Amino acid sequence: MTDIRPLLDRFRAGQRAALARALSMAEDRRAGTDELLAALHPATGRARRIGLTGPPGAGKSTITTRLARHYREAGLRVGIVAVDPTSPFTGGALLGDRVRMESVALDEGVFIRSMATRGSLGGLAATTRELCDVFDAFGMDRILVETVGVGQSELEIARTADQSVVVLVPESGDSIQAMKAGLMEIADVFVVNKADRTGADRVKHDIEAMLGLRAGLAAHAEPAHHGVDLKRIGNPSRAARKATAEALETGGPWVPPVLLTTGTTGDGLDALAGAVDRHFAYLETHGGLRERRLARVRQRVVDVVEDRVRRRLWLDGATNAWLDAQVEPIATGATTPFAVADALLARSGDLITGKRA
């Protein structure tokens, strides 16, 4: 067994190299990972985990970088997990993002880990949860989880955070219908980035309409803007401000605000940080935070259980050899996937439960 004590000592002493090593261990699930994470577990639970998700090209990395700077100015320490589920090799466009992000990486109070692994046995959402745990145990105050894309796996990754920011751009209009259900479910705060482009107000209006905000607050409704009003960048509409204020006071349902930002200039970023803070206060006051965190803890156990079952079965030489011999009989119709699955489980009890290695 790998002796993790030297690493743990250096990690607890706050050494960045030990943090890097611990993150790599967890990402690659090297020998000793479970022991390491178990040892770090009691030190977790202090960081606020903020997910940022949205389509490619929405400017998530710029927003992430700006948010990190904002938190640094408040004296907070920031960990960033950048997940790129669609690409095992960070390509041209994304590399540019990473380089931009390096501007904050020179800051001792910020640590960035890009994760581009695919097809991991444990799943990206599970690994993301673990990297966040490592950052949390290291003493980071804010953990930003950035995911590219809005597919099912990306939404699952976003769900690993306490709060989720969905970043769109004026050009996202056409995709909103397609993304609707998933986004509605996870978004605590919406951002329309690149708000200096045509159509930002329209997208903001569309999202608010989908949220039922304009319908529900018809009395306070403002006329719809179809051009871009730069003065309103980062400035929630009166109706939206009123809705969040009411939610905070009365414990009514949280209505995700829709903010306009321009990541490249920083316009609207303070307002975004403010909205994220207000949402966190809402979660703390009305109990949603505790529920989200307990649900995450429960999901961690489910992840670990399923991960162990998969590893114990599919990394076992004898099981694989046995299964290989069944493939041809299934293909010819002599047996079925179900009969083989039953037989496989029947012979694997001790392997799965850990009684036999």
Add this chain to the structure above:
Amino acid sequence: MTDIRPLLDRFRAGQRAALARALSMAEDRRAGTDELLAALHPATGRARRIGLTGPPGAGKSTITTRLARHYREAGLRVGIVAVDPTSPFTGGALLGDRVRMESVALDEGVFIRSMATRGSLGGLAATTRELCDVFDAFGMDRILVETVGVGQSELEIARTADQSVVVLVPESGDSIQAMKAGLMEIADVFVVNKADRTGADRVKHDIEAMLGLRAGLAAHAEPAHHGVDLKRIGNPSRAARKATAEALETGGPWVPPVLLTTGTTGDGLDALAGAVDRHFAYLETHGGLRERRLARVRQRVVDVVEDRVRRRLWLDGATNAWLDAQVEPIATGATTPFAVADALLARSGDLITGKRA
């Protein structure tokens, strides 16, 4: 136990209502599903399964509909599985697609099943494989699997087919870098749809450059076109035709052709069907087909095993109650997700192996 024999009799007699019922059973994993699929299993293996994937708005439904018509004209029977992993409620834009698709649904030789389930215990890719098995056993000659999106889960769904067509549009240019790795891995044929729009040739050129086609065939290279050349719609470049011809003759690696289509007019669709046929011939001649199908059979067993483990554990009342009681101690740091996972597995051997229900 559900008696599936009456359903099986009607299914084998070719009744469409029985096909619909069998598909619903498999999709919802109702009682009797495993028995049904096991009974149908020997009748599978005849259909060709063709995946179509790409970003929202690329015109996949139109292409799917056109391909279905093409196969019908050749007297073939067609099953369509339309998977929409991001949306549990088919929204406005997608509904339009479905309505367009209904034009072929009136044909007795075509059967369409839309699947919008999310978060299913078994996973969408596994369920897609099963719906295809049902269509296959019913005697469909071609099964078209259409997925919205290009995230990790969508790529997994695409991988359930024998062959994969990736549909892009001229506007996809910016996203190609981000999607690069995943698409490269699954695409057997590329389509740039809506080729009457500006930029189609540029996207085609970019894809071919990424494929190394232009680099590898520099001697045959044509000048890059940056405008749209309508004459070339559906007409692979000379270099691409030469590459596929060579691949067929010599058994060299398959180079995915990049075709231009206009789904709304049907331009390029016959060429697409031809390219799909050539790729299938390549797979048959050079053994890739057998490997893909055996790999799918093996994955079916893995799916069924993991599905059973998950169902047996997470749908078990006693296990859930036990786990619920561990969440608080984990949150307070009194124990860890790993210790709880180990304890859970240790007590669940008979449950997982099926000895205890």
